[in-house]
Amino acid sequence: MNNIFSGDDQIGVVSSFSELVETSFQGTINAICWKRNLAGDFKEIVSELQLKENIKEVSVEDLLALTLSENGHNARKIILNDIQLLTDFGASPSLNLLKKYERDEEFSFISTDVYSYHVDRSPIGTDTFLCTYHGAASDILPNEQATKKILIPEIREKLKEIHDGPEEEFEDFLKEYFFDLHYEPQPNAQPINLGAGHLWKLAVDHPEQKVLPCVHRAPTENDGEYRLLLIC
Known part of the structure; x- marks a missing residue:
């Protein structure tokens, strides 16, 4: 496992799916990337799919029903293969076509939607896998460049x-409403964009986890552009 993300010791890079699932997080590494340069027209797939709401879960049947060019067919083949790899591994991948996620506007002083930097939590040992095939890609943030929102005095007082x-x-109240999972980037923070086509494994907060969970967020979507995202 090597690191090609300049100067960052948070990310490990592998060259196959088997390496991705077999490589453990260690030390400061809490994000592992199967770096790929995918050949296919994923934009064609997005344009052929129908989106009536803000988010649609795209099934294998939906993909197979599309009439595509050769480049579109190549893109579909890649997506289907990724779904099969993750399913065979025991994960439950979901392919989402989305215009935007719902925003959390209940409290003006703290946001707990996916556009806020956050970590994932699970009661059992698991990892988060994701790949953006088209549209804006997610960001991650080095843990030392993020501050838990519930530890910021003015936010903590308002939560009280x-x-x-x-x-x-x-403290139980903070966990019940997931306030404790969200982070504020520090003034000097330098987010790392996950890019398109790469399949990522991110560390989750769970009882057996030996590294810090990976702080990440959904991106602000590009105007007039849908995202096509595989996640589990």
């Missing part, structure tokens, strides 16, 4: 104001 319960239950 809306907490309806005894002080000893405050």
